[in-house]
Amino acid sequence: MPSSWSRPAISPETSGLLIARAHDELLAGNEDRRLDDVRPLVTESWRRSMASLVGPEGLPTLELASEELEAYRRAHPLAGVMDMVRALLLPGTAEESGVIVAVGDAAGRLLWVEGDRHIRTLTGDLGFVAGANWAEDAVGTSAPGTALTLDRSVQIRGAEHFNRLVQPWSCTAAPVHDPETRRLIGMIDVTGGPEAVTPQAQLLVDATARAIESEILVARLRAQQAPPPRRSAPARALLRILGRDRAMLEIGGSTLELSARHAEILLLLAVHREGLSAEALSEAVYGHAAVETLRPEMVRLRRALVPLAPRVVPASRPYRLIDGLETDAQHVLSLLDRGAHRVALAAYSGPVLPESDAPGVVEVRESVRSTLREALIAEAGVDVLLAYADAVDGRDDEEVLRLCLSMLPPRSPKRAGLVARIERLERE
Numbered sequence: 001m002p003s004s005w006s007r008p009a010i011s012p013e014t015s016g017l018l019i020a021r022a023h024d025e026l027l028a029g030n031e032d033r034r035l036d037d038v039r040p041l042v043t044e045s046w047r048r049s050m051a052s053l054v055g056p057e058g059l060p061t062l063e064l065a066s067e068e069l070e071a072y073r074r075a076h077p078l079a080g081v082m083d084m085v086r087a088l089l090l091p092g093t094a095e096e097s098g099v100i101v102a103v104g105d106a107a108g109r110l111l112w113v114e115g116d117r118h119i120r121t122l123t124g125d126l127g128f129v130a131g132a133n134w135a136e137d138a139v140g141t142s143a144p145g146t147a148l149t150l151d152r153s154v155q156i157r158g159a160e161h162f163n164r165l166v167q168p169w170s171c172t173a174a175p176v177h178d179p180e181t182r183r184l185i186g187m188i189d190v191t192g193g194p195e196a197v198t199p200q201a202q203l204l205v206d207a208t209a210r211a212i213e214s215e216i217l218v219a220r221l222r223a224q225q226a227p228p229p230r231r232s233a234p235a236r237a238l239l240r241i242l243g244r245d246r247a248m249l250e251i252g253g254s255t256l257e258l259s260a261r262h263a264e265i266l267l268l269l270a271v272h273r274e275g276l277s278a279e280a281l282s283e284a285v286y287g288h289a290a291v292e293t294l295r296p297e298m299v300r301l302r303r304a305l306v307p308l309a310p311r312v313v314p315a316s317r318p319y320r321l322i323d324g325l326e327t328d329a330q331h332v333l334s335l336l337d338r339g340a341h342r343v344a345l346a347a348y349s350g351p352v353l354p355e356s357d358a359p360g361v362v363e364v365r366e367s368v369r370s371t372l373r374e375a376l377i378a379e380a381g382v383d384v385l386l387a388y389a390d391a392v393d394g395r396d397d398e399e400v401l402r403l404c405l406s407m408l409p410p411r412s413p414k415r416a417g418l419v420a421r422i423e424r425l426e427r428e
Contacts, residue, residue, distance in 0.1 A: 016157075016158050016159040016167075017159075018037040018038075019037060019038055019042075019158075019159035019160055020159045020167070021037075022035050022037050022038045022043075023038075023046065023056075023159065023162075023164075026043070026046055026047075026050070027050075027056060038160070039160070041146075041150075041154070042141060042156070042160045045136060045140075045141040045146050045149070045162065046140070046141055046162055048136060048137070048149070049136060049137075049140035049141055049162040052136070052137035052138075052140075054137065054138070054139060054140040054162060054163070055163075056140070056162060056163060056164050057163065057164050057165055058139065058140075058163065059126070059127050059165075059342060059343045059346050060127040060128075060132040060133050060134055060138060060139045060343065061132065061133050061138065062127075062129075062131050062132050062133075062331055062334070062335055062340070062343065062347070063109050063131060063132070063133045064109055064111075064130070064131035065131065065326050065330065065331050065334050066131075066330075066334045066337070067324070067326075068236065068326075069111070069130060069131045072111070073111040073112070073130075076105060076111060076185075076186070077178070077185050077186075077216055078103055078105075078111065078176065078185065078186050078212070080215075080216070080219055081212045081215050081216065082103065082112060084208075084211060084212065084215055085101060085103060085112075085188060085208065085212065086101075086114065088204070088207075088208045088211065089101045089188070089190060089204065089205070089208055090114065090115055097115050097116050098116055098119075098192055098193070098195060099115055099116060099119065099190050099191060099192035099195065099196050100113060100114065100115030100116055100119050100120050100123065100128075100190070100191050100192065101113075101114055101115050101188065101189065101190055101191075102128070102134075102144060102188070102189040102191065103186065103187070103188050103189075104134065104144055104186055104187050104188075104189070105185070105186045106148065106183075106184045106185055106186055106187075107133070107135060108133055108134050108135025108136070108138065108144060108145050108148055108187075109131065109132065109133050109134070109135075110128070110129065110130050110131065110132050110134055110144070111130055111131075111186075112130060113128060113129055113130050113338075116192070119191070119192060120339060121339055121379065122381075123169060123191060124338055124339030124340050124341070125339065125340065125341050125342050125380065125381055125384060126165050126166060126340075126342060126343075127139075127335075127340045127342065127343040128166075128191070128340075129335070129338035129339060129340045129343075130338060131334070131338070132340070132343070135148065135149075136148070136149045139162075139163055139166075140161065140162025140163045141156060141160060141161055141162035141163075142156055142161055142162075142163070142166060142171060142173075143155060143156045143171035143172055143173035143189050143191075144171070144173045144187055144189040146173075147173040147174055147175050147187050147189075148175055148184065148187055151175050151184060152174075152175065153172065153173065153174035153175070153202055153205060153206050153209070154172070154173055154174075155170070155171070155172045155197045155201070155202055156170065156171055156197070157170045157194075157197050158170050165342075169191055169192070169193075169196075170191070170192065170193060170194060170196045170197040171189055171190060171191040171192075171196055171197070172189070172190050172196055172197055172201045172202050172205045173187050173188065173189035173190070173205065174187065174188055174202075174205045174206050174208070174209040175187050175209065176188060176209050176212050176213060177213055178213075178216070179213040179214065179216050179217035179220075180217065180220075188205060188208060188209055188212070189205075190204075190205055236251070236326065237249065237250070237251040237309055237311065237312050237323070237324075237325050237326065238250045238251070238325075238326050238327070238328065239263075239266055239267065239270060239325055239326070239327045239328070240327070240328045241263060241267055241327055241328065241329060241352050241353050242328050242329055242332070242347075242348060242349045242350050242351070242352060243349040243350020243351065243354065244349075244350070244353070244354075245260055245263075245353060245354060245355040245356070246258060246259065246260060246263060247262075247263030247266065247267065247353065249266070249305075249308070249309060249312070251308060251309045251311075251312070254308055256304070256305075256308045256309070258304070260353070260355070260356065261285070261297060262297075262300075262301045262304065263353060263356075264285055264353065264356055264358045264360070264361050265281070265285060265297065265298070265301060265314075266301070266312070266314075266321075266325065267327065267352070267353065267360075267361060267364065268281060268284050268285065268358075268360045268361070268364075269281075269314055269319060269320060269321045269325070270321060270324075270325040270326070270327050270330075271327075271360075271364055272320075273320070273321070273324060274318075274320070275315075275318035275319060275320030276318055276319050276320070277318045277319070278291045278294060278295070278316075278318075278319065279291060280318075281294060281319050282294040283359070283360075284358065284359055284360025284361075285358050285360065286358070287358070287359050298314065298316070298319065301314070302314065311323045312325055328347065328349070329352050329364070329368045331347060332344050332347050332348050332368065332372065333368065333371060335347060336371065336372065336375045339379070341375065341376055341379060341380040341381075341384050342380075342383075342384045342387075344372065344375075345372070345376070345380075345384055345387055345388055345391070348372055348391075350392065351365050351368075351369060351392075351393070352364050352365035352368055352369075353365065369393055372388075372393070373388075373393065373394070373397070373400070376388050376400075377399070377400065377403060381407075382404060382407040382408060385400060385403060385404050385407065386404055386414065388400060389401055389404055389418075395421075396425060398422060398425045398426075401418050401421055401422050401425070402422060404418055405418045405419065405422070
């Protein structure tokens, strides 16, 4: 069955060039100039974005890591209607539909992003992936975030986006409400080219939102019981180990800086969730079996953790973290899995515990480094690769530099600098 999305017969009412100029004037502080060329809905959203200190080229934050995302969306009321969303908005071959469909929660966090494979690759590079926050006060004007802010369906065309990185795309989004309380529970969004912002697209997205609300109500009536009470989730524990030798443990708004040895132990237990024997853990930390040295270190680690993070205190026989522990390195890998290369590179603040020589840590460090490098080489755009080539891990990587050179247009002013760097590496 062919896709329902067809390109509009007419151009957008306001040219992208005029809107882009108005955007530049507003950012420059000239609010009274050129704004007549822009819809009031958009200018008001731009001003809210500026009031929220949103950067015009910023990247969204990943607020739901992989395991947390899976658990959260399983419990979300929109989980039970995803088949309906796919049937209504992605007919035929979804991966060649010409658009992508995102479903998110009331806070603007994307929970599902599906549809055209090529578009998902390109938009994923900008952080339009499951788990990312696309609220208006986080990334500025966009259909998902602005629809939630205004509590009505919204269409945002190209240059109307506050974030310049998103301006190649257009989108239509509508809020979704609880059918009984009318409380906002999420939104649906269609993103693509001009076909995503036709009047027919808005009608279809609005109709889908109403169909979702009806389906949720029918499901409740069938179940003949009230929804289970929501339980507040325990504070998430995060271990920051990228680009720092003394790791930082964050939990519930509090932080604890760890010693180098304690950072190594917690990292290894976070990676080996099944647990490690005393012998295996001591080998990974010290490079040889040193159980008698490890045991008093574990006592000191437990003592340090109890006041702030009792849930993170390791159990023994084997040593393991019962509740699990996320790391910022795992977040980078999760972003790469979702195709958010630009966001992943921005989140990669340096090697894992760079000064550690613990064998287990060295293995993790090289695994993260090589996974990032290979993903960028295989899938990232030239702008992301150039940014990687300027980072510590990529600046002396001749293969990356040559790949950037091959991807740049012949007259790009960036070519000369790359050639000079390649020649320097060849001489050395």
